[in-house]
Amino acid sequence: MPNATAAPGYSLSSRTVFHAYQLRLFDPQETRTYRSLNRFYQVLDGRVYGIGPNDNIRTVVSLRYTHDFGTSYPRSNFEPSQLGPSDETLDFQIDYMYLDWRNVITGLLDLRFGRQLILDELDWYSLDGIKATARFGRAHRFELYAGRAVPFGAFLSSDPYINDGIELSDGPSFAIGGAYSGEVGQDLSFALSYRHELRLRSDPIEVLGLPADQPEAIEISDASAGKIGLQEVLLAGSVGYVIRPVDIDLYARGTWNFLFQTLDQARAGLAYNPSRYLHWAAEYFRVFPRFAGDSIFNIFNIFPYDRIRTEFDWRLTESLRIEAGYFFQHMYGGPTVVGYLDNPDNPYEPAESFLGSSRSHGPSGGIRFERPKWGLGAYGEAATNLGGNIAYGGNFRRAEVFGHLNLLDENTLRTTLRAAFTGFQNDWFERADYGEVQEEERSYSLDAGVRWQVFTNVFFRGNIIKNFSSYLEGSYRVFSSVEVRYQ
Amino acid sequence: MIRTRTLLALALLGATGLCGAVIFEGGPDTVIFPRQTIPLFFNHDYHVRVPDEAKKTTGEGLDCDFCHEDISESERSSDRDIPGHDGCDGCHEEWIGDEDEPASRKDCARCHKDIDLSVTGSVAASEVSPMHIPKPNIIFSHAVHSNAELDCLACHANVPKKTLATRDDFPTMDQCVDCHMKSGASIECTTCHYSDISGRVVTQYREGQLKPNRLHSYAIHDANFLDDHAVAAQRQKSYCDTCHKEDYCASCHNGVARDVRYHPGDWISMHYISAKKDDTRCQSCHRVQSFCLDCHVRSGVATIQNVTKTLTRRTVRVNPETNRATGPHPMGPDWIGRKNSRNFHGFHAQRNIRACASCHQEQYCLTCHMSKERRGGLGRNPHGPNPQRLKGGLASKQNARMCLKCHLPSDPSWR
Numbered sequence: 001m002p003n004a005t006a007a008p009g010y011s012l013s014s015r016t017v018f019h020a021y022q023l024r025l026f027d028p029q030e031t032r033t034y035r036s037l038n039r040f041y042q043v044l045d046g047r048v049y050g051i052g053p054n055d056n057i058r059t060v061v062s063l064r065y066t067h068d069f070g071t072s073y074p075r076s077n078f079e080p081s082q083l084g085p086s087d088e089t090l091d092f093q094i095d096y097m098y099l100d101w102r103n104v105i106t107g108l109l110d111l112r113f114g115r116q117l118i119l120d121e122l123d124w125y126s127l128d129g130i131k132a133t134a135r136f137g138r139a140h141r142f143e144l145y146a147g148r149a150v151p152f153g154a155f156l157s158s159d160p161y162i163n164d165g166i167e168l169s170d171g172p173s174f175a176i177g178g179a180y181s182g183e184v185g186q187d188l189s190f191a192l193s194y195r196h197e198l199r200l201r202s203d204p205i206e207v208l209g210l211p212a213d214q215p216e217a218i219e220i221s222d223a224s225a226g227k228i229g230l231q232e233v234l235l236a237g238s239v240g241y242v243i244r245p246v247d248i249d250l251y252a253r254g255t256w257n258f259l260f261q262t263l264d265q266a267r268a269g270l271a272y273n274p275s276r277y278l279h280w281a282a283e284y285f286r287v288f289p290r291f292a293g294d295s296i297f298n299i300f301n302i303f304p305y306d307r308i309r310t311e312f313d314w315r316l317t318e319s320l321r322i323e324a325g326y327f328f329q330h331m332y333g334g335p336t337v338v339g340y341l342d343n344p345d346n347p348y349e350p351a352e353s354f355l356g357s358s359r360s361h362g363p364s365g366g367i368r369f370e371r372p373k374w375g376l377g378a379y380g381e382a383a384t385n386l387g388g389n390i391a392y393g394g395n396f397r398r399a400e401v402f403g404h405l406n407l408l409d410e411n412t413l414r415t416t417l418r419a420a421f422t423g424f425q426n427d428w429f430e431r432a433d434y435g436e437v438q439e440e441e442r443s444y445s446l447d448a449g450v451r452w453q454v455f456t457n458v459f460f461r462g463n464i465i466k467n468f469s470s471y472l473e474g475s476y477r478v479f480s481s482v483e484v485r486y487q
Numbered sequence: 488m489i490r491t492r493t494l495l496a497l498a499l500l501g502a503t504g505l506c507g508a509v510i511f512e513g514g515p516d517t518v519i520f521p522r523q524t525i526p527l528f529f530n531h532d533y534h535v536r537v538p539d540e541a542k543k544t545t546g547e548g549l550d551c552d553f554c555h556e557d558i559s560e561s562e563r564s565s566d567r568d569i570p571g572h573d574g575c576d577g578c579h580e581e582w583i584g585d586e587d588e589p590a591s592r593k594d595c596a597r598c599h600k601d602i603d604l605s606v607t608g609s610v611a612a613s614e615v616s617p618m619h620i621p622k623p624n625i626i627f628s629h630a631v632h633s634n635a636e637l638d639c640l641a642c643h644a645n646v647p648k649k650t651l652a653t654r655d656d657f658p659t660m661d662q663c664v665d666c667h668m669k670s671g672a673s674i675e676c677t678t679c680h681y682s683d684i685s686g687r688v689v690t691q692y693r694e695g696q697l698k699p700n701r702l703h704s705y706a707i708h709d710a711n712f713l714d715d716h717a718v719a720a721q722r723q724k725s726y727c728d729t730c731h732k733e734d735y736c737a738s739c740h741n742g743v744a745r746d747v748r749y750h751p752g753d754w755i756s757m758h759y760i761s762a763k764k765d766d767t768r769c770q771s772c773h774r775v776q777s778f779c780l781d782c783h784v785r786s787g788v789a790t791i792q793n794v795t796k797t798l799t800r801r802t803v804r805v806n807p808e809t810n811r812a813t814g815p816h817p818m819g820p821d822w823i824g825r826k827n828s829r830n831f832h833g834f835h836a837q838r839n840i841r842a843c844a845s846c847h848q849e850q851y852c853l854t855c856h857m858s859k860e861r862r863g864g865l866g867r868n869p870h871g872p873n874p875q876r877l878k879g880g881l882a883s884k885q886n887a888r889m890c891l892k893c894h895l896p897s898d899p900s901w902r
Contacts, residue, residue, distance in 0.1 A: 024755070025786055117737075119733070240723075247701075249705050271705065311715075331838045422757050467753060
């Protein structure tokens, strides 16, 4: 964080977004029905700088109002014309609202109080509490925080920053954590983060199929309600080193989950940047699914996946840029033999094997040509498999051609046009499980957009997208946003 | 054969790329030093070259400050100190003329481009193409560097060999940083870059957006940076904070705007494939059990039925015409059900439990996976042959709640 003491002042920005699109109803009768979804968002960000003793205090707030107009259709009926209970929702949220006190000890300690987003090696995290940041020169920085993990659905909470599994019915929680980041010289960097969260489950477990007064239900409720459960104990670390003489950048990181003694994530990569205009990188990535501590999904027989990818970006001239990439992925799982035949002589005679592939891979590539007044480009990517069948997760192909024209100068009024093709093959349907190749579903879309700096501090953006394919025939998406910045 | 050709083509492309990158440096960033229009003829080479009769070379042998006479006192990057008529007429008075005796059209064309020599008469001011040298978006003091006794050529090494010098001959950030590091000068961003009221580097300029240089090579905003910027953010978030406030991050991560760069084309139709292949990217903006479930219910992929009756608390659809369950995956006996079924659901759950959680609540799984000791429990063990996540960790010791969803407290098997 920049540590210069700010002069007194303030900044305000407001963003108004209207987003409407049509969801294709999942419908086995294939009636291609759509549900219109209309959402309105109003975001207000405000900052006041340079108040308090020695101008060291600043306040920061981000408020969000969301009005989802809903679909007005019943949730449990196939007949879309039959009006049912509205799913309209209104939400007022505080993404963050804190007071920042810089230089509590000059040049050494900063404090932050209030609702804040903790961004560290681990994830986004919404916390009501206090965070202390200690700096030792430019090279070393420590953070410690403590407070309440904001629960899901709680008054003024914001969904995207709350982990799955945290519920409205939860009791008080307590989270502590810390982070260190440091540099040795200019080229060697370290980061370490830790988080420990406890949560009181105030409600008893609902015992399926049993009245609450049955002894079995009471036994379980007594054992679960009012207990403090460990929700998360995570440690993440990373190290990076730039070997400057050969322009190579090395990087590795991992997250260890103490709750389950597993490696939640591992990542390692290297990049080659011999010039400002050439970049190549390769990376290995392992991901293990994780939920909050109470979730039974954590203890199912679940497996990680490995992903290896490479990327290449080359700006040939000031106007021309190309990019390319490739990924390879292996999804781990139990045996691909699923189920057993009902053979009394051999109860473990396999019924069927999954005939798709656990591996998928695919290329991506793009080219852009940009001049001050206009630009053209194309991009494509695909995911396929190594065996001719559908890889786990499905196959897709995507291609786009796009262009822009600046009607005034370079950044004042820009119009864009984008034509896209999407093709996809699901692995989810029965036919794929039986080893058959799913027919490719295809859709085409045309997207016309405009970005306009109306005044110095007022920005408008609009897009209208129409789909032409049989899959999404006639569906629309409209996006508009107005942003006002003032400081 | 095709593979060989493909490999050769890729190798050629790579080699060309390396060569091209070395060849094309393009001078400093156009956001820092915007493009200029200088419709003049000038020859630095001739003016600075020392004449040498032995080598039969001509020149004037001038020092830089002969023409740029105030440059060593300049404290702002916007100071030009490019000599105009007043500066040049000391040597080229006859080319410039004055009000009484204007220069000839031919003399004007010695320096000014676009002078039409096919017409006669003196040159009107409107005929001279204007010079456009935008203000650089950088903090720079020639005076400070001059006082440090830096030679002009330390930064402008190419100029003596050039005819017209332009912004292409200004130093790149790599050169600046190299020198600052060697000399112990500050390499804090705001030493050279403008900062806003919050102390962060200003990145938005009329000429475009300022992006990281190779000094922080891990954060280079290449074409793929939108997809992999998490690596840089996790590695040194304080560096991101140099330019971006959290509202910049939140403008995408709070899930409000479905940015076309991230959700292109017919995203809704193919999103589940990306979600299964790279779920961590989805989770950086969306939570499975709020965002995904909500949308799946709305689109009819899942439904929430009578939530007060636990055994019907299953998030699957029932087709009223056939009274049978229906959904985006098989619903027949081979998906789930009898003991010797093909049990496809387990296969999928092992590989991507998050896909299950995007429609189903835990209670649905419990209807079969509950322990046999529990009344109504079918005892289908979901832990697999090697429930490594149950052993040794803190989970069962310090959060029994997840175990109690299936097991009785008196059941010893889960302890």
